[in-house]
Amino acid sequence: PDPGWRVQRFREVGISITAGMIVGFDSDTRDIFEQQYDFAMASRIPLFSVGALIAPDATALRARMVREGRLISDSIPSGLPWSTNLVPRQLTPREVRDGLQWLCNALYEPSAFGERLLANLDALGRCGPPDRGVARRLFHGRAIERDVARLVAGFGLLGRDEARVLAQVAGR
Numbered sequence: 001p002d003p004g005w006r007v008q009r010f011r012e013v014g015i016s017i018t019a020g021m022i023v024g025f026d027s028d029t030r031d032i033f034e035q036q037y038d039f040a041m042a043s044r045i046p047l048f049s050v051g052a053l054i055a056p057d058a059t060a061l062r063a064r065m066v067r068e069g070r071l072i073s074d075s076i077p078s079g080l081p082w083s084t085n086l087v088p089r090q091l092t093p094r095e096v097r098d099g100l101q102w103l104c105n106a107l108y109e110p111s112a113f114g115e116r117l118l119a120n121l122d123a124l125g126r127c128g129p130p131d132r133g134v135a136r137r138l139f140h141g142r143a144i145e146r147d148v149a150r151l152v153a154g155f156g157l158l159g160r161d162e163a164r165v166l167a168q169v170a171g172r
Contacts, residue, residue: 024053052084114165
């Protein structure tokens, strides 16, 4: 078969990439947050999950953190993506938390998020004529499709910058 069929098929199904970034490794220094931001902005990947390195139970990392006296807590932090239970060599837990909060805010600032989202749409290209029934299916389709439609529509209500990004995306 023609190798181009895969790209066309991905466009038809609306495939997209999400990525995850973890900070708090022993090699990480204070500039890791700017490095991660620069990487994300150059990647054309719109969605990133961001978190701190943790040492789960029964892992070599946890055993090493205990041995070196760098385990903060016996339990794995929950609820916040920037929580950690270990002390990296070159960052304090507070630097990890503050840096991750900055990184999350910077990545999802409307113009930065919009820039990555529009670049991603450009990379995927057009997949044919506009689908006139998409709005009807989103608002009257499966529950997950309705939830997505409400989430997207709500994004434009968050503020002027968010509404501008949503209009740019809809225009693409």
